[in-house]
Amino acid sequence: MSRFGMIGVVGAGAWGTALANASARAGHEVVLWEMDEAQARALADQRTNERYLPGVALEDRVTATCEVEELGMADAVLMVVPSQAMRAAAGGVSRHIKMGAPVISCAKGIERGSLAFMTDVLRDALPDHPAAVLSGPSFAADVARGLPTAVTLAADDEWLAADLSAALASAGLRLYHSDDVRGVEIGGAAKNVLAIGAGVAAGRGLGASAGAALIARGFAELRRLGSALGARPETLMGLSGLGDLVLTATSEQSRNFSFGFAIGRGEPPSGKLAEGTFTAQALVALGERHGVELPIAIAVRDVLERAISVGEAVEALLARPLKAEA
Numbered sequence: 630m631s632r633f634g635m636i637g638v639v640g641a642g643a644w645g646t647a648l649a650n651a652s653a654r655a656g657h658e659v660v661l662w663e664m665d666e667a668q669a670r671a672l673a674d675q676r677t678n679e680r681y682l683p684g685v686a687l688e689d690r691v692t693a694t695c696e697v698e699e700l701g702m703a704d705a706v707l708m709v710v711p712s713q714a715m716r717a718a719a720g721g722v723s724r725h726i727k728m729g730a731p732v733i734s735c736a737k738g739i740e741r742g743s744l745a746f747m748t749d750v751l752r753d754a755l756p757d758h759p760a761a762v763l764s765g766p767s768f769a770a771d772v773a774r775g776l777p778t779a780v781t782l783a784a785d786d787e788w789l790a791a792d793l794s795a796a797l798a799s800a801g802l803r804l805y806h807s808d809d810v811r812g813v814e815i816g817g818a819a820k821n822v823l824a825i826g827a828g829v830a831a832g833r834g835l836g837a838s839a840g841a842a843l844i845a846r847g848f849a850e851l852r853r854l855g856s857a858l859g860a861r862p863e864t865l866m867g868l869s870g871l872g873d874l875v876l877t878a879t880s881e882q883s884r885n886f887s888f889g890f891a892i893g894r895g896e897p898p899s900g901k902l903a904e905g906t907f908t909a910q911a912l913v914a915l916g917e918r919h920g921v922e923l924p925i926a927i928a929v930r931d932v933l934e935r936a937i938s939v940g941e942a943v944e945a946l947l948a949r950p951l952k953a954e955a
């Protein structure tokens with residue numbers, strides 16, 4: 630029997646609800662904590678998350694609550710909130726988590742200002758808990774329904790990563806483990822920015838060839854930055870890097886792609902969370918700090934900040950000097 634009997638989930642949004650269901654299917658009792666009292670009550674009463682993940686029933690072993698003390702029973706805690714809220718969320722639950730329980734970031738982004746990755750934020754806010762990251766190509770709606778999905782779970786201590794992966798695995802969710810924490814984090818953060826770019830191109834009607842070029846050249850940016858940050862190439866080419874980039878940059882199911890698509894068409898975006906809108910600026914700043922060229926990320930940032938139009942961004946990318954492919 631796993632040492633992680635009860636799983637805590639912080640944040641009952643789309644991904645938190647999906648991971649709560651997946652953890653329950655893996656045989657765990659699950660405490661799904663939501664800070665919004667009315668939302669937690671609706672979840673507990675209706676047993677579905679109509680606000681964030683409509684039409685998906687909560688598994689029987691999932692208890693939805695807004696009582697933060699209930700997280701104290703959990704042997705491991707999944708942190709499933711937007712990246713820019715991770716520090717506040719971790720600080721808010723810090724006194725209530727069981728001594729030494731691992732905390733796993735399931736968010737995909739970089740904190741603006743500090744340029745910190747999510748495990749660094751967790752180490753700051755929860756210094757007595759080992760930090761890990763779970764990331765990979767995975768839409769909440771797919772995972773919640775038990776459709777086959779594979780992701781990577783990384784921790785500095787690979788034994789811990791392996792134990793957590795074994796504990797969370799179920800028939801629908803396959804977890805690979807790794808000790809390349811930074812490699813896993815950078816893929817999840819960067820792909821959201823690149824997916825916005827791919828969405829803009831699709832919305833603008835630039836064609837499938839342009840979409841493929843954006844993915845390949847975007848992946849080159851991810852590889853360059855990953856290498857500067859010490860990530861392993863095989864991680865970047867794996868589920869959390871190339872895998873998630875391909876999923877997010879090609880599917881209208883992605884909120885980041887859809888956000889870009891709306892911009893490309895000159896329409897208002899849906900208002901759903903699109904992490905890349907926050908990470909674009911941080912990603913570019915990280916590139917500058919490490920002397921890494923990120924032309925697509927810069928174009929996305931500039932379009933989001935309305936510093937240039939979509940047409941100008943496309944022109945600027947096409948006007949770059951010809952060079953050897955690398």
Ligand SMILES: NC(=O)c1ccc[n+]([C@@H]2O[C@H](COP(=O)([O-])OP(=O)(O)OC[C@H]3O[C@@H](n4cnc5c(N)ncnc54)[C@H](O)[C@@H]3O)[C@@H](O)[C@H]2O)c1
Pocket residue numbers: 639640641642643644645663664665681709710711712714715717718721735736737738767768769770902904
């Ligand atoms: N939805 C997906 O398919 C999916 C898949 C993989 C990873 N992710 C990542 O998971 C993270 C969360 O995404 P989501 O889709 O669940 O978002 P969401 O918008 O559906 O839900 C966000 C949740 O965070 C909670 N929250 C916000 N601020 C908080 C705070 N300060 N303290 C506590 N809780 C707070 C909200 O109440 C809500 O429950 C993002 O980084 C996203 O990139 C999402």
Ligand SMILES: O=P(O)(O)OC[C@H](O)CO
Pocket residue numbers: 737765766767768769821824873876877882883884885886902903904
């Ligand atoms: O809907 P998105 O764009 O936030 O993407 C969800 C997941 O990160 C895909 O792996």
